Amino acid sequence: xxxxxxxxxxxxxxxxxxxxxxxxxxxxxxxxxxxxxxxxxxxxxxxxxxxxxxxxxxxxxxxxxxxxxxxxxxxxxxxxxxxxxxxxxxxxxxxxxxxxxxxxxxxxxxxxxxxxxxxxxxxxxxxxxxxxxxxxxxxxxxxxxxxxxxxxxxxxxxxxxxx
Amino acid sequence: xxxxxxxxxxxxxxxxxxxxxxxxxxxxxxxxxxxxxxxxxxxxxxxxxxxxxxxxxxxxxxxxxxxxxxxxxxxxxxxxxxxxxxxxxxxxxxxxxxxxxxxxxxxxxxxxxxxxxxxxxxxxxxxxxxxxxxxxxxxxxxxxxxxxxxxxxxxxxxxxxxxxxxxxxxxxxxxxxxxxxxxxxxxxxxxxxxxxxxxxxxxxxxxxxxxxxxxxxxxxxxxxxxxxxxxxxxxxxxxxxxxxxxxxxxxxxxxxxxxxxxxxxxxxxxxxxxxxxxxxxxxxxxxxxxxxxxxxxxxxxxxxxxxxxxxxxxxxxxxxxxxxxxxxxxxxxxxxxxxxxxxxxxxxxxxxxxxxxxxxxxxxxxxxxxxxxxxxxxxxxxxxxxxxxxxxxxxxxxxxxxxxxxxxxxxxxxxxxxxxxxxxxxxxxxxxxxxxxxxxxxxxxxxxxx
Numbered sequence: 001x002x003x004x005x006x007x008x009x010x011x012x013x014x015x016x017x018x019x020x021x022x023x024x025x026x027x028x029x030x031x032x033x034x035x036x037x038x039x040x041x042x043x044x045x046x047x048x049x050x051x052x053x054x055x056x057x058x059x060x061x062x063x064x065x066x067x068x069x070x071x072x073x074x075x076x077x078x079x080x081x082x083x084x085x086x087x088x089x090x091x092x093x094x095x096x097x098x099x100x101x102x103x104x105x106x107x108x109x110x111x112x113x114x115x116x117x118x119x120x121x122x123x124x125x126x127x128x129x130x131x132x133x134x135x136x137x138x139x140x141x142x143x144x145x146x147x148x149x150x151x152x153x154x155x156x157x158x159x160x161x162x163x
Numbered sequence: 164x165x166x167x168x169x170x171x172x173x174x175x176x177x178x179x180x181x182x183x184x185x186x187x188x189x190x191x192x193x194x195x196x197x198x199x200x201x202x203x204x205x206x207x208x209x210x211x212x213x214x215x216x217x218x219x220x221x222x223x224x225x226x227x228x229x230x231x232x233x234x235x236x237x238x239x240x241x242x243x244x245x246x247x248x249x250x251x252x253x254x255x256x257x258x259x260x261x262x263x264x265x266x267x268x269x270x271x272x273x274x275x276x277x278x279x280x281x282x283x284x285x286x287x288x289x290x291x292x293x294x295x296x297x298x299x300x301x302x303x304x305x306x307x308x309x310x311x312x313x314x315x316x317x318x319x320x321x322x323x324x325x326x327x328x329x330x331x332x333x334x335x336x337x338x339x340x341x342x343x344x345x346x347x348x349x350x351x352x353x354x355x356x357x358x359x360x361x362x363x364x365x366x367x368x369x370x371x372x373x374x375x376x377x378x379x380x381x382x383x384x385x386x387x388x389x390x391x392x393x394x395x396x397x398x399x400x401x402x403x404x405x406x407x408x409x410x411x412x413x414x415x416x417x418x419x420x421x422x423x424x425x426x427x428x429x430x431x432x433x434x435x436x437x438x439x440x441x442x443x444x445x446x447x448x449x450x451x452x453x454x455x456x457x458x459x460x461x462x463x464x465x466x467x468x469x470x471x472x473x474x475x476x477x478x479x480x481x482x483x484x485x486x487x488x489x490x491x492x493x494x495x496x497x498x499x500x501x502x503x504x505x506x507x508x509x510x511x512x513x514x515x516x517x518x519x520x521x522x523x524x525x526x527x528x529x530x531x532x533x534x535x536x537x538x539x540x541x542x543x544x545x546x547x548x549x550x551x552x553x554x555x556x557x558x559x560x561x562x563x564x565x566x567x568x569x570x571x572x573x574x575x576x577x578x579x580x581x582x583x584x585x586x587x588x589x590x591x592x593x594x595x596x597x598x599x600x601x602x603x604x605x606x607x608x609x610x611x612x613x
Contacts, residue, residue, distance in 0.1 A: 016309075016350040016351075016352070017350075018264075018390070021371070021372075021390060023371065023372035023373075024352075024370060024371055024372045025372065026372040027314075027352070027353065027354070027355055027369065027372065028352070028353065030355070031314070031353070031355055052372070054372070058372075058373070061373070061374050062372065062373065062374060065357060065374040065375065065531075066314070066354070066355040066356045066357045066375075067355070067356030067357060068314055068315070068355040068356035069355060069356075077166075083521065084276040084474070084521060084522075084525055085276055085277070085434075085470075085474055085507060085518055085521045085522050085525075086276055086277045086433035086434055086474075086505075086507050088517075088518070088521050089433070089434040089435055089507070089508075089509065089513070089518075090433070090434065090439065121356075122274070122356070122358060122525055122528055122529060123274045123275065123276045123278075123315075123358065123525070124315040124316075125273045125274055125278065125279050125281075125282055125313050125315055125316055126175065126279050126282065126315075126316070127276065127277050127278065127279045127431060127433040127439070127505070127507075128179070128180045128279050128431060128432070128433050128439035128440045128441065129175050129179075129180065129279070129439075130433070130439070134315055135170055137314070137317060137355075138317040138318070139167075139170045139174075139317075139318070140174070140175065140315070140316065140317075140318060141170060141173035141174070142173060142174070142175035143173070143175075143179070144173065148172075148173060151172070152169065152170070152173060155164060155169035155172075156166055156169055156170075158164070158169075159164060159165060159166050159169060
């Protein structure tokens with residue numbers, strides 16, 4: 001079930017569009033649902049479909065078309081590393097390899113403790129900041145040398161101890 | 164530390180990419196320091212004066228919508244998103260007397276590999292885009308607009324929402340703007356990972372809450388756009404250029420560029436340079452000057468090749484590139500395109516097969532799947548380049564690549580097919596011996612750098 005806080009955010013998104021075009025808010029609603037529950041579940045799609053007056057399949061089409069929607073549960077932190085050509089020229093692929101080694105997984109996989117999911121991704125639009133990675137869709141991390149990658153992973157792991 | 168504090172340590176500050184003080188005659192990125200993005204700061208830099216002038220609320224007599232469009236035409240401002248279409252001409256295509264709603268859309272879906280300029284504009288100077296959009300709305304008689312922002316730069320989307328709130332509170336957006344009769348509602352929307360939505364009709368589909376699959380043109384957005392209504396779509400940097408033109412005059416804008424290529428342009432320089440970043444310089448500046456601003460080629464290396472306009476633009480060897488000036492006409496004459504102004508620099512340690520391998524994978528991954536030549540062709544290109552890179556290429560593969568690319572180009576609804584085909588053909592045209600060497604020797608002509 002989507003929380004009432006997320007529902008309130010849905011309302012704000014719908015208000016941006018003409019009254020007969022509620023469907024326009026589907027991208028935002030799916031992103032909000034993902035932020036809350038970590039991925040886009042079938043239940044979330046059904047709730048959003050009902051909320052926007054769309055066919056559930058039309059919502060599912062959107063979920064599956066755009067790269068950033070998680071179609072299944074992911075780790076607590078999803079790390080998307082850009083390896084496109086401008087990044088490849090500035091150690092983007094190397095950053096991905098380093099994280100694979102550090103986390104002991106291959107790209108596309110999650111760590112056993114459910115902390116991290118590691119993915120290669122397409123252009124983040126931050127080519128001059130390479131190596132760059134995006135954490136949980138919303139936080140971009142720039143100039144990620146191997147030292148900083150270690151700092152990021154170790155730092156996030158340490159927050160678990162503090163919790 | 165909590166998780167947000169951990170991640171916050173790695174947030175881009177713009178110091179390296181934007182506030183390096185290495186622009187020439189900057190109009191959009193001038194005077195920015197990362198903290199002065201708010202409305203009061205923008206107004207201190209002369210912001211919203213252009214809007215006040217056209218509305219005549221600053222004591223002047225104001226400008227008519229026709230006068231605004233004429234000024235933009237005279238300035239020779241061309242679309243900064245990639246196509247370079249004359250902005251004033253595009254604005255004049257909008258129907259003047261239309262009984263229903265018309266829409267204005269800003270294309271901030273910046274995902275062309277190499278391009279990262281719109282992010283810095285929106286992050287560090289969001290009000291310049293808002294002012295440009297209000298002026299455009301006035302010129303075309305539009306009352307509702309959307310800024311569609313690349314989903315990957317969510318912090319920038321949040322920043323733009325903050326700027327919108329400031330503008331609304333100050334009476335710069337909404338009904339009766341600054342006490343005039345102008346009404347304009349502006350909202351922010353975001354993508355969520357689809358390169359194709361940078362194509363304007365795919366973007367409109369996405370704004371309607373659908374898969375971002377491009378529409379067949381014609382009809383063009385000016386007659387059938389968002390929700391089937393007349394719509395103008397311009398790039399972020401294009402809107403950002405407009406206030407300066409109104410404030411300083413079309414002739415002044417034209418003169419700081421070169422004929423048919425008005426104004427300044429922000430180039431995103433990436434790859435093998437010492438100082439990657441955004442550089443705003445006048446149109447027509449020699450490439451060698453831009454390269455120098457970016458710190459030159461990595462120490463100890465020679466320039467090998469440059470992709471001058473984002474990954475879709477044909478690659479140019481160093482010898483051709485060093486003779487070019489950075490403007491639409493010069494780069495087109497050299498056989499490539501200025502595109503979005505993303506300059507990807509490659510030094511002599513780079514293998515062109517490996518470079519093309521990553522590019523071709525990108526287009527295969529991002530093809531929307533609607534047109535057969537692109538859906539099948541991009542996969543075919545990617546697989547063939549892959550096998551050459553992995554030492555399993557055949558002598559006929561170069562001709563095969565060229566043939567597949569030729570059969571994609573011009574045979575698809577949108578330009579993604581062309582964008583996938585052009586880099587392949589240019590790579591083979593200019594660096595064929597490298598591909599042949601790869602096939603014959605199952606290894607690189609260039610020793611691996613990494």
